[in-house]
Amino acid sequence: MSKQIEVIADQVLRWARTAGADDAEASVHESTEFSAGVRMGTVETLTEAASRGLQLRVFVDQRMARAGTSDLRPETLEGLTQRAVERARLANADPFAGLPEETGVVPETETLKLYDPALEEWSAAEKISLAQETERIGLNLDPRVNNSGGASFHVGRSRVWLVNTRGFAAGYRSTGCSLSLHLLGQDGDQQAQVSDYWFTAARQRSELETPEEVARRTVERVRRHLGARKIETQEVPVVFEPVLAAELLSDLFGAVTGNAIYLRRSFLVDQLGKKIAAEGVTVIDDGLLPGRLGTRPFDREGVASQRTVVIENGVLRNYLCGAYSARKLKLRSTGNGTGNGETPTNFYLAAGPHAPKEIIATVKQGLYVTRLIGQGVNLVTGDYSRGAFGLWIENGELTYPVHEITISGNLRRMMEEMEMVGSDLQFRDQIAAPTVKVSSMSVAGK
Amino acid sequence: MKPAPLEFFSAQHGIDPALLQRVLAEALGRGGDFADIYVEFRQSTSLLLEESLLKGSSESVSLGAGVRVIAGEQTGYAYTNELSLPKLLEAARTAAAIATGAGRSGSVELVARSLPSRYATEQPATQAEITGKMNFLRVADQAARAADARVREVRANWSDEQRQVLIANSEGQLVGDVQPLFTFGLSVVAEENGNRQSGSKNLGLRAGLEAFSVEDAQQLAREAVAQAAVLLTAEDAPAGELPVVLAPGASGVLLHESVGHPLEADANRKKLSVFSDRLGEKIATELCTVVDDATLPGLRGSLNVDGEGTIPQEPTVLIERGVLRGYLQDRLSARLMKMSPTGNGRRMDYSCIPIPRMTNTFLAAGTADPEEIVRSVERGIYCKAFSGGQVEPAVGKFTFSVHEAYLIENGRITKPIKGATLIGSGSEILQNIVAVGHDLVLDRGAWTCGKGGQAAAVGVGTPTVKIAKMTVGGRRAS
Structure with a gap:
C-alpha cells in the first residue's frame, strides 16, 4: 500500500531540514485520468491511468533549488532532497528568494465547487458513447462536412497537498472533464478542404455542453470556412469572436505578470496607474469564481486566491505576482505564484454593453476573425502579427470567408483601440473574453 | 550483450525479460494484434541565470511504464509510475480492455537486439558536476553584457536529460537505449531611447558535455546581442x-x-x-x-x-x-x-x-x-x-x-x-x-x-x- 501524500510531504520537509535547509516547500499530487478518442464511429484510443508526483523547493541562506519526481519511493525522495539542498548552496544569494511571508486566509474549498462526485459515476461505456454520439451527430448535419479528425472525451481527478516549513499545510481535490470534436469539410471534390474544432470543458458534469451543442458548433465553424478567398492588403477594423478575443487576453496575461515586469520583458513596464486601454476595457483575474476552470483556494506557493482588478476602465491597476516578483516590485502576491513565475486563475475581459451583432453592424469593411495560428507576439515590444482565417464584413454584415491573411498591429495600440466590448462573455476556459472590436489593424493578403 | 537499460531496470526495479513476458501475456489476455511495454527512467537537470544571478537549479526524475494493446485500428493504453509487478499487470489488463476476443495462448520469447550508436557521449551531461554548467551561464552573461552597452537584461538557461528506455513487444523484440539531450539558450533585451528589442539563440544536441564549450556559450551570447542590436534599427x-x-x-x-x-x-x-x-x-x-x-x-x-x-x-x-x-x-x-x-x-x-x-x-x-x-x-x-x-x-x-x-x-x-x-x-x-x-x-x-x-x-x-x-x-x- 502506498503512503498517503500528506505523510510523504511531511517526510520530505524533515529531510530538507536535516540536510540544512532554512525553508522548504513540498507539493504532492495524485491524479487519475481517463480519455477516449473516437474517429468515424470507432474507438481509436482509450487511456486510463493513475499517477503521483512531488515538487520541492528548498532555501539555504536565500539560495534556492528545486526538484521534482514521479518516483515517490523513500530512497529516491531522500537522495533528491539532499542533493537539492547541496545544489542550493551553489546558487547566488538572492535577497528576494524565499517562501511567501503571509499566505492569507485560505477560502473554504466546498464553496469553490472544484469537485464533482458525479464524474466518478460515469461508466467507461457512457464516456465513450458521449464522444461517439458527438461525432455521429456532427457528421450528419451537413453533407459538405464529411470527414472527422476525431472526437475525444477526457475526465481527470486530482488531489494536491502543499506544505511548507512556515506551517502552511493544506490541500484540495478537483475534477475536470472535456469533450471536443474536430471535423473537416469540402464543397465539391475540386475545392480545398477546410477544418475546425470545438470543445467544452468544465469541473462539473452538469456544466458540460451536450454532444448536440458541441456537434452543432463544430459544424457551423467548419462550414463557414468553405469557399474562402484571398483579399487585398489593407487597414480595416477587426472584430474578434470570443474564443479569439480570449487568445488576445492570453497574450496580455504574459505582459502583466510580475516576472515579465521586473525583467522589463513587457510593453507594460512602468505603466501602473496609466491609461493603457480603451475606456470599456476592464480585465480581472479572479481565483474565487465558484466552479470555474481556473478557480483554486490557493496558488502553488500557498497564497490564498483573490480577485484582482488588472485593468479598470482602461487604466492599468495591478500586475499579477507570485511571492518572488511581488518582493522585487515592492507589491503583494496576488495569488498567481507558481514558485517559478505566474499563472492566471480565471483571467477575463469583463463583459461590455454591446450585443455581438451590434458590434459587427458598426463595420463597413472589415474582418471578423474566426481562427488564429502561429506565435507572432513579441511581449517586449507588443508587436503583434499572426496568421488568420475569418469572415469578411461588408456594410455591417458577415459575408464570405477569407484565408491566407495575417493581422498585425501592436498590442498596446490594439488595447487602446478596443472600442467596443461585447456582452457575450462565457467562461469556456481559464482565460475568457467576449466579442471585441479593434478599430484598425493591418490585414495582409494579396 | 544485454542493453544497459535492461541491467539498470533489472537491478533497480526487478524488471527482467521474464517479467516483461508476463506483462505482455496479460496485455494480450483478451486478444489484440499487438502489445508493447515502454519502461522509462528520465533524469534531468536545469539551471537558470537572470539579472546576472544564478537563481536556481532543478533536478527531476520521471519514472514510469506504459502498456499498449492494439486491436485493429484501436489502441488501449495504460501507464503507471510504480514499477511493481501488480501495478504493471493492472496496467496491462486496463490496456487489454480495448480488445474483446479470446486471449492468446503461449508467450513470446524476447530477444534483445543491439542498436546503432548515433549519440557518442563521452561525458554524460546529467552525471557531470553542476558547477561546469553554471559556468556556461555566467560566461554567456558576461559575454552578452560586454558585447554591447545597450544590453539591459540577459536570461540564460541550461538543461540536460538522460533517458533510459526499455521497449519489449509481443513480436519478441527487446531493445534498450540511453538517450542524452542538452540545451543551452539565452535571450537578451537591448534598450535604446525607450526602444526595447530582444534577441535570442539556443543550441540543442543529443550528445555529451564534450560537444559544448565556454566558447560556444560566448559565441551564442554575442549572436543574440547582435540580433537585438539589428532589431533596434529595424523598420x-x-x-x-x-x-x-x-x-x-x-x-x-x-x-x-x-x-x-x-x-x-x-x-x-x-x-x-x-x-x-x-x-x-x-x-x-x-x-x-x-x-x-x-x-x-x-x-x-x-x-x-x-x-x-x-x-x-x-x-x-x-x-x-x-x-x-x-x-x-x-x-x-x-x-x-x-x-x-x-x-x-x-x-x-x-x-x-x-x-x-x-x-x-x-x-x-x-x-x-x-x-x-x-x-x-x-x-x-x-x-x-x-x-x-x-x-x-x-x-x-x-x-x-x-x-x-x-x-x-x-x-x-x-x-x-x-x-x-x-x-x-x-x-x-x-x-x-x-x-x-x-x-x-x-x-x-x-x-x-x-x-x-x-x-x-x-x-x-x-x-x-x-x-x-x-x-x-x-x-x-x-
Whole structure:
C-alpha cells in the first residue's frame, strides 16, 4: 500500500531540514485520468491511468533549488532532497528568494465547487458513447462536412497537498472533464478542404455542453470556412469572436505578470496607474469564481486566491505576482505564484454593453476573425502579427470567408483601440473574453 | 550483450525479460494484434541565470511504464509510475480492455537486439558536476553584457536529460537505449531611447558535455546581442505578396511546418492532409528533395530507436525531385496503410501513445550559388531567424513568425525589418520554390515540436532557398 501524500510531504520537509535547509516547500499530487478518442464511429484510443508526483523547493541562506519526481519511493525522495539542498548552496544569494511571508486566509474549498462526485459515476461505456454520439451527430448535419479528425472525451481527478516549513499545510481535490470534436469539410471534390474544432470543458458534469451543442458548433465553424478567398492588403477594423478575443487576453496575461515586469520583458513596464486601454476595457483575474476552470483556494506557493482588478476602465491597476516578483516590485502576491513565475486563475475581459451583432453592424469593411495560428507576439515590444482565417464584413454584415491573411498591429495600440466590448462573455476556459472590436489593424493578403 | 537499460531496470526495479513476458501475456489476455511495454527512467537537470544571478537549479526524475494493446485500428493504453509487478499487470489488463476476443495462448520469447550508436557521449551531461554548467551561464552573461552597452537584461538557461528506455513487444523484440539531450539558450533585451528589442539563440544536441564549450556559450551570447542590436534599427515589415529568400539552417522550420507535418502518416491515412493519396504525384518543383533523417549522428532529432522499438535504418525520403515518395510512419499507420514503419513513432514520455513525428527534417542541397539567389530578387525579404510556426495539416495553411529579417532591394540585402509573419499553403510553397542553394546547413537550434499535446525534440535544416512569392504580413503597405 502506498503512503498517503500528506505523510510523504511531511517526510520530505524533515529531510530538507536535516540536510540544512532554512525553508522548504513540498507539493504532492495524485491524479487519475481517463480519455477516449473516437474517429468515424470507432474507438481509436482509450487511456486510463493513475499517477503521483512531488515538487520541492528548498532555501539555504536565500539560495534556492528545486526538484521534482514521479518516483515517490523513500530512497529516491531522500537522495533528491539532499542533493537539492547541496545544489542550493551553489546558487547566488538572492535577497528576494524565499517562501511567501503571509499566505492569507485560505477560502473554504466546498464553496469553490472544484469537485464533482458525479464524474466518478460515469461508466467507461457512457464516456465513450458521449464522444461517439458527438461525432455521429456532427457528421450528419451537413453533407459538405464529411470527414472527422476525431472526437475525444477526457475526465481527470486530482488531489494536491502543499506544505511548507512556515506551517502552511493544506490541500484540495478537483475534477475536470472535456469533450471536443474536430471535423473537416469540402464543397465539391475540386475545392480545398477546410477544418475546425470545438470543445467544452468544465469541473462539473452538469456544466458540460451536450454532444448536440458541441456537434452543432463544430459544424457551423467548419462550414463557414468553405469557399474562402484571398483579399487585398489593407487597414480595416477587426472584430474578434470570443474564443479569439480570449487568445488576445492570453497574450496580455504574459505582459502583466510580475516576472515579465521586473525583467522589463513587457510593453507594460512602468505603466501602473496609466491609461493603457480603451475606456470599456476592464480585465480581472479572479481565483474565487465558484466552479470555474481556473478557480483554486490557493496558488502553488500557498497564497490564498483573490480577485484582482488588472485593468479598470482602461487604466492599468495591478500586475499579477507570485511571492518572488511581488518582493522585487515592492507589491503583494496576488495569488498567481507558481514558485517559478505566474499563472492566471480565471483571467477575463469583463463583459461590455454591446450585443455581438451590434458590434459587427458598426463595420463597413472589415474582418471578423474566426481562427488564429502561429506565435507572432513579441511581449517586449507588443508587436503583434499572426496568421488568420475569418469572415469578411461588408456594410455591417458577415459575408464570405477569407484565408491566407495575417493581422498585425501592436498590442498596446490594439488595447487602446478596443472600442467596443461585447456582452457575450462565457467562461469556456481559464482565460475568457467576449466579442471585441479593434478599430484598425493591418490585414495582409494579396 | 544485454542493453544497459535492461541491467539498470533489472537491478533497480526487478524488471527482467521474464517479467516483461508476463506483462505482455496479460496485455494480450483478451486478444489484440499487438502489445508493447515502454519502461522509462528520465533524469534531468536545469539551471537558470537572470539579472546576472544564478537563481536556481532543478533536478527531476520521471519514472514510469506504459502498456499498449492494439486491436485493429484501436489502441488501449495504460501507464503507471510504480514499477511493481501488480501495478504493471493492472496496467496491462486496463490496456487489454480495448480488445474483446479470446486471449492468446503461449508467450513470446524476447530477444534483445543491439542498436546503432548515433549519440557518442563521452561525458554524460546529467552525471557531470553542476558547477561546469553554471559556468556556461555566467560566461554567456558576461559575454552578452560586454558585447554591447545597450544590453539591459540577459536570461540564460541550461538543461540536460538522460533517458533510459526499455521497449519489449509481443513480436519478441527487446531493445534498450540511453538517450542524452542538452540545451543551452539565452535571450537578451537591448534598450535604446525607450526602444526595447530582444534577441535570442539556443543550441540543442543529443550528445555529451564534450560537444559544448565556454566558447560556444560566448559565441551564442554575442549572436543574440547582435540580433537585438539589428532589431533596434529595424523598420516595420512590409505587407503583401513578395519573393522570400530563406537563409540556410534555421529557416528549415518552414519546411518542418509546411511539408513535414502534412506528411505524417496518421493524417494521411485518415485523409486529413492535403497530401493524402498523392504518393507518386509531383507536388513540388524538381528542385525539392525533402528528407527526414534520424540516423545523422548527434543532432537533436537523432535516434537509435523510436518510441516503439523501430530502428531507423536510413534517411526517409519524403519528396524526391518534386515527387511525393513517402510518409513519416509509425507501426500502426504503417500496418493499416500496408507500408513499412520508418522509425518515426515517437512519444513524449511513458504516459503517451506513440504517434508519427519528425526527427531531423531538411531540404536537400541544390546547386545554386546563394549570392546569385539574392541577386535575382528585385524587391523581397531575406529571412534569417524564426521564432516559431504553426500549420493546419488538414488545409495545408501555415504561418511563421520571422524574428530577424531584411529587405532585399535590387539584388542586395539592405535594411533590417521587424514583425514579419509569413503565411501560405504547403502545396503552393512547394510549387513556388524556384532556387535551392548548394549551402545546406543542419541547424543546431533547440527546436521542439508539438503535436497532440506531446513535445518532441527535432532538428531542421535547409540551404538558401528562393520562394517566388509568399504573403508577408507586416504593418507597412509594400
